[in-house]
Amino acid sequence: MKKINAKKGTLLQQKGEISSKVYLVESGLLRSYTIDEKGKEHIYMFGPENWLVADNCEPNTPCQLFIDAIEDTIINVATKEELLKEGPDLNALLRRLNTMQNRIIMLMSSSAKERYEHFIKTYPNITQRVPLKMVASYLGITPEALSRVRNELSQKK
Amino acid sequence: MKKINAKKGTLLQQKGEISSKVYLVESGLLRSYTIDEKGKEHIYMFGPENWLVADNCEPNTPCQLFIDAIEDTIINVATKEELLKEGPDLNALLRRLNTMQNRIIMLMSSSAKERYEHFIKTYPNITQRVPLKMVASYLGITPEALSRVRNELSQKK
DNA sequence: GTCATTTCTTGATGTACATCAATGCATAGG
DNA sequence: CCTATGCATTGATGTACATCAAGAAATGAC
Incomplete structure (x- = not known):
């Protein structure tokens, strides 16, 4: 170590x-x-x-x-x-498995918008710290698509 | 147990x-x-x-x-x-993590065709035992899309 | 401070896949 | 045996997202 x-x-x-x-x-x-x-x-x-x-x-x-x-x-x-x-650390391992399971289900069943909304809820601090194109890459979409999703969401309010 | x-x-x-x-x-x-x-x-x-x-x-x-x-x-x-x-069983846990990692990367970066090809290589026996619509569901695509992918692949030979 | 690079956005167009609908084949149950 | 149900395929159409291109804004290098 x-x-x-x-x-x-x-x-x-x-x-x-x-x-x-x-x-x-x-x-x-x-x-x-x-x-x-x-x-x-x-x-x-x-x-x-x-x-x-x-x-x-x-x-x-x-x-x-x-x-x-x-x-x-x-x-x-x-x-x-x-x-x-x-x-x-067994608990850490299980938490990790849980995170990955959620990720897989998310990737299989959710739209770009849903994935982004879930992401900002789950990792609010990270969103502030990395360029958006990295968030897009994590979500499995392009920066352009993420930009449009964010646009849509901010319009709504 | x-x-x-x-x-x-x-x-x-x-x-x-x-x-x-x-x-x-x-x-x-x-x-x-x-x-x-x-x-x-x-x-x-x-x-x-x-x-x-x-x-x-x-x-x-x-x-x-x-x-x-x-x-x-x-x-x-x-x-x-x-x-x-x-x-x-720690080794089983690690193998599990590996499987899930591969799945996530696959879902993020591969086309329907690539995912199907990977699937039949990795789980050849399962393909025989379940209806194709379940394979499609596992791959994150529709049965129709899988049918067309299979068509394409068999044409090629 | 200035220039170069990266980041983000916006618009136009393309495409992989979904959805919907119809048909032919199995398979299972009575 | 016949019918109902589930499965696979095919075609027509729709759509969410990618790709490409350009410009504005932010960031970093010197």
Whole structure:
């Protein structure tokens, strides 16, 4: 468990690396994402204070995610082996599974607008801290589409 | 840990129930799914032999998923508390996280065709055992769209 | 401060997929 | 055996979103 200080913009991990680490965010903000064949980014997860950010790839296979710092960030880094030995936090794991389940259901059944509304309710602080195009990427839509959704919502009031 | 025998069509759990159980499939096939406001089903997961099927909802809150038997199925049922006491299988948990990560990335970045191709590679046996409309539901597309995708793919050869 | 870069927005157009409707085939139940 | 129900396919049409392009506003580099 090593504490490191990642300046905004620092790339912590690349897609394709074998030995992926686990990043416990103390302060700041990380993000994990893929880049598809067309060169398009898809944000998988934001990692604000107290989040555990990791690529959940299979052991000894190349990972899928890039991880970088959106803000200057202080992180505790560990290998997965270290973490397993320490005995991982079961409740945290279950919470993580819950988050992912919600995300999957959301992606399968909700419109762009519904996803955005859910996002600002669930992560109000993050919305302020990242460019909107990253929110769009997290929601699985384009920045243009998000802009129009926001327009519509502000009209309504 | 109680062993039960669920006939094809049996509903094991409803959306909205508080105390959701964990179902370890011995033989047969389960499925978990939601129904959205428009009455549309979205299959969250198939549970063939040796799969653990569960709604990963937060403790003491209403769950989101229906779970039923697609085939005559033999299951071991446990409460989450029981399972936690026994000490859960960490590797299984990590594999689960990996599966969900792949699913999320797939939903965010792939076309209907790509998702279907990935599905038949990953779950070749399931494709044979369920109606295509359930595959479509799992992939997040309509049966009509899946039919056209399959058409296209068979033309190509 | 100035210039360059990124971000956000707006409009025009394109497209992948949904929806709706009709038909042919299975399958299951009485 | 016959009928009802569910499943798969096909065609016509609709729509939510993507893509492309341009401009304005904010941010950052030096």
